[in-house]
Each structure stands twice: as C-alpha cells, then as structure tokens.
Amino acid sequence: MSAPCALLAWALLALLGLGLGGPREEPPNLCCPIVPRREWRAPASKCSKKLRLPVRYVVVSHTAGSPCDCPASCLKQAQNVHSYHSGTLNWCDVGYNFLIGEDGLVYEGRGWDTKGDHTGPTWNPISIGISFMGNYMERSPPPRALRAAQSLLACGVAQGKLSPRYEVKGHRDVQRTLSPGDQLYGIIQTWPHYHE
Secondary structure (H helix, E strand, C coil): CCHHHHHHHHHHHHHCCCCCCCCCCCCCCCCCCEECHHHHCCCCCCCCCECCCCEEEEEEEECCCCCCCCHHHHHHHHHHHHHHHHHHCCCCCCCCCEEECCCCCEEECCCCCECCCCCCCCCHHHEEEEEECCCCCCCCCCHHHHHHHHHHHHHHHHCCCEEEEEEEEEHHHHCCCCCCCHHHHHHHCCCCCECC
C-alpha cells in the first residue's frame, strides 16, 4: 500500500472510531468497519422497498471493473458503481447492499434493510447482495477483502439481519453470468455457509 493510501486508511479508521488501541483494548464491537454512505459521498437513496429480516440468502458478485486498494480509490470506485447504476441503468440507488474494497473496508450500499437490484426479480427480495470491487476472473481478492466480507456476514447474524442458517451463493449460481469471477467463486465455495 502506498504512503498516501496508508495515511488515508489510518485517517478513515480514526474517523470511524476504530483508532489504533493497544493490544489489550477490546474492539468497539464485533462488526468490521463499514464506511457509511455519507463518507463515500453517496446521494440520498430513492429506494423504498424493504427486505424481510432476517434474510436467508447472500449473493456474492464482483463489479468486473477496476479494483481499488486504498480508501481514496475505493471511495471513487463506489461512486463510479453508484453513478452507473443510478445514472445509466436508472435504478433508485447502487444495486448492492454492500461493496467490498481491496483496502479491507466494507462500503455501505443499500444496507441491511433495503431490497437490492443485484440478481434479478427472484433473488433480490430474499437476499443481501455483496459485491467485491474489481474483476476476479484471473486473480483473487486480497485476504483483507475476504476477511472484511466474512466479518460483515458475522455482523449481519449478530445484528439479526441475517439468519444464523444463511446460505452464500455465487452470482453465477442464481443467474447466467461469469460473476463473481472464477477465482473469487472458487474461494466462496470453501466458505462454511456456501450452498450451490
């Protein structure tokens, strides 16, 4: 990670209240840091359809666009995805509930409570859509991004947003697509909650 990215990551973590406490300090909660919409400058959502909680399914995809490895580039990439979904596709907001950056942070999309537009009319009302920012056909996301996604899922269960018996699906398991990319798909198939 470059020096400006590392400095920006430290500043973002400090803003999120995570600090760099000593080894005996307890973490503030079980959840990974989630960058709220206001922090990546997302406009107010125009979406109103709510999910019925707790949700049973999680669909993992990739954006198939450029990767990002520091908060500055991930913020820009989240904005690009939002612009494409709301501007070009004319959706009410970014389609995903959450975006995962290679910086190891989770970017709030529609959040836990709002129905996404990520996998079609059958799956959108019954699943949380998590998309890794980047193209994972030929390469894998870094470990910190994978840890962020798994921490997000544990957080969803702890908050009662995900069923403790939730099932992870790859985007290609529920729709005709190459998403989430061959490399990421192989990884999520090893996760304990994965079901084809």
